[in-house]
Amino acid sequence: MGLVDLRDGTFRSYVTGVAAAPQVRFNDRWLVADWRHIRVDAAPGTEPGRLPRSPAELVAVVGDQLLIGNPTFVLPGTKPALTALSLTTGETGTVLANSYGGMVPTPDGGALATAGPSSFDWNVHRITPTADGSTATTKVARVPADRVPVEGLAMAGGELFLDGRQGNGHRISGFALNAAGAPVGPQTGRSPILADATCLPGDTACPQLEALGDGHVAHLFTDSSGREYVIRTGLGLDTASLQSVPVGDSRGRIAGGTGRYVLYNGGTPGVQKIVDFPRGATTGKVPLSRNRTAAALWGQVLWTPGSTKGSITGRDLKTGRTTATVVTGARCTPADIQAVDSRLYWSCGALGPAGVYDRAAKRNIPVPAGSAPARLGDGFLVRENRTTHELLLTDVHTGTAKTGVLAVLPTTDQNTGGSNGRWAVDRFGGPIAYLGYDGKVWIVPSRVPASPLAQLEAQVYSPSAITRSAPWAPVWQLSKPSSWTLTLATPSGTVRRTLTGTSTGAAVHPAWDGRTDSGGAAATGRYTWKLTARPRDGQGRNLTLTGTITLG
Numbered sequence: 001m002g003l004v005d006l007r008d009g010t011f012r013s014y015v016t017g018v019a020a021a022p023q024v025r026f027n028d029r030w031l032v033a034d035w036r037h038i039r040v041d042a043a044p045g046t047e048p049g050r051l052p053r054s055p056a057e058l059v060a061v062v063g064d065q066l067l068i069g070n071p072t073f074v075l076p077g078t079k080p081a082l083t084a085l086s087l088t089t090g091e092t093g094t095v096l097a098n099s100y101g102g103m104v105p106t107p108d109g110g111a112l113a114t115a116g117p118s119s120f121d122w123n124v125h126r127i128t129p130t131a132d133g134s135t136a137t138t139k140v141a142r143v144p145a146d147r148v149p150v151e152g153l154a155m156a157g158g159e160l161f162l163d164g165r166q167g168n169g170h171r172i173s174g175f176a177l178n179a180a181g182a183p184v185g186p187q188t189g190r191s192p193i194l195a196d197a198t199c200l201p202g203d204t205a206c207p208q209l210e211a212l213g214d215g216h217v218a219h220l221f222t223d224s225s226g227r228e229y230v231i232r233t234g235l236g237l238d239t240a241s242l243q244s245v246p247v248g249d250s251r252g253r254i255a256g257g258t259g260r261y262v263l264y265n266g267g268t269p270g271v272q273k274i275v276d277f278p279r280g281a282t283t284g285k286v287p288l289s290r291n292r293t294a295a296a297l298w299g300q301v302l303w304t305p306g307s308t309k310g311s312i313t314g315r316d317l318k319t320g321r322t323t324a325t326v327v328t329g330a331r332c333t334p335a336d337i338q339a340v341d342s343r344l345y346w347s348c349g350a351l352g353p354a355g356v357y358d359r360a361a362k363r364n365i366p367v368p369a370g371s372a373p374a375r376l377g378d379g380f381l382v383r384e385n386r387t388t389h390e391l392l393l394t395d396v397h398t399g400t401a402k403t404g405v406l407a408v409l410p411t412t413d414q415n416t417g418g419s420n421g422r423w424a425v426d427r428f429g430g431p432i433a434y435l436g437y438d439g440k441v442w443i444v445p446s447r448v449p450a451s452p453l454a455q456l457e458a459q460v461y462s463p464s465a466i467t468r469s470a471p472w473a474p475v476w477q478l479s480k481p482s483s484w485t486l487t488l489a490t491p492s493g494t495v496r497r498t499l500t501g502t503s504t505g506a507a508v509h510p511a512w513d514g515r516t517d518s519g520g521a522a523a524t525g526r527y528t529w530k531l532t533a534r535p536r537d538g539q540g541r542n543l544t545l546t547g548t549i550t551l552g
């Protein structure tokens with residue numbers, strides 16, 4: 001392998017014994033061929049130096065830097081980058097993070113490459129040599145964002161989740177939303193590439209998603225044998241972040257869920273299961289299987305029809321005890337039940353009445369009924385008018401029902417499978433999202449005051465040991481997003497450690513490595529913890545929770 005002098009046509013050999021189809025890049029200083037490098041002005045017979053091979057492509061030689069990119073294998077959770085290897089010192093560095101796709105050398109001894117943190121900030125960059133032999137980069141052209149059709153929507157805890165096709169499967173991505181419901185930051189991947197989900201015949205709003213309020217999303221998958229699984233994802237791009245539970249059925253639906261619990265209605269008549277994904281577990285389990293009825297999950301309470309018509313009973317999933325029974329006054333067994341905070345939505349079906357029962361005020365509020373999908377939010381109800389294609393919001397927070405038009409949906413019926421898919425409600429004190437005519441996702445505030453911050457469920461435990469790799473990691477599932485402070489103190493009240501953070505969705509996920517604020521190891525024994533959570537929307541009082549753990 002060598003170079004031809006275009007002035008007189010002479011050829012000079014630089015590297016011998018190369019592969020049949022070697023990667024070759026050069027500039028006016030260096031020739032790199034088959035992962036060997038040599039100065040262009042080196043004396044004849046000089047032995048080329050050897051470079052460490054990698055499963056990547058040689059992009060260009062710029063100055064004294066060999067640019068390497070487009071690896072054929074990328075570790076899960078990482079993004080490919082354009083890196084530079086110094087041909088003089090052997091040091092490596094990153095030229096462009098998140099760079100893949102177009103990478104080419106240019107005749108002036110530089111290179112062009114595409115890169116950016118997201119499809120909304122993707123550019124062509126020019127890489128040029130500097131006087132000291134390194135490189136400089138400049139944005140020279142904006143690349144329009146790719147548009148992937150949205151096949152499913154979900155919202156919870158100030159997060160918007162989108163499901164779109166990617167490769168041979170689909171992927172869930174997300175946007176963080178501020179307290180007003182506007183996206184903040186780039187769109188981020190929230191799952192690995194997923195196999196196609198379970199879809200019912202004629203269900204164009206598929207895959208169905210259920211955002212759980214703790215950063216996770218649940219959906220269904222059916223394997224080649226017809227066995228159905230509840231899948232929980234949302235916190236990672238690698239497959240290790242997936243959790244699944246076989247439910248042994250097919251053609252089922254996810255009827256609801258909060259945090260660790262998912263409510264599954266099997267396709268076989270009469271089957272209903274609670275799927276539990278406990279803290280720290282690598283998979284889930286089914287602690288409760290029952291006859292299928294209308295049901296709702298909120299926190300650790302399962303709401304189902306009571307023993308008399310018009311009644312609804314709450315059951316604590318941890319203790320199995322009845323927590324409350326409410327009487328709606330309806331002369332039917334509810335065909336649909338939904339729960340958010342202190343309110344229960346009930347419906348007698350297409351031809352019967354419907355209402356929202358406020359457990360705090362102990363009163364029932366009649367709301368419009370019908371066969372169209374409905375979704376309960378925090379102080380309001382959203383339903384779809386199948387005739388006019390209007391999305392209607394009924395405000396019930398004052399004790400009376402007031403209904404108005406929220407949006408007009410595309411005329412094609414996109415929600416045949418249920419209330420999720422083409423529109424979604426953030427039950428954790430947030431807004432409403434829907435897919436509009438232009439393929440864009442629109443976010444609309446409810447303009448209904450959110451309920452005070454409350455605890456829905458908690459997983460607090462006493463660790464036998466704490467290390468940096470195995471910290472104490474309790475979970476508090478709250479009713480809406482918050483910022484929080486957690487203190488750990490001795491029985492005498494001396495604070496040993498203070499942790500702060502913001503919720504993941506509406507869940508608090510701290511991690512204590514067993515160190516004190518001064519960096520020393522905390523002694524074994526009993527500690528008092530105090531969690532103070534401040535509502536992100538500024539509505540209502542702070543929430544304070546206390547308890548004890550024993551270390552060791």
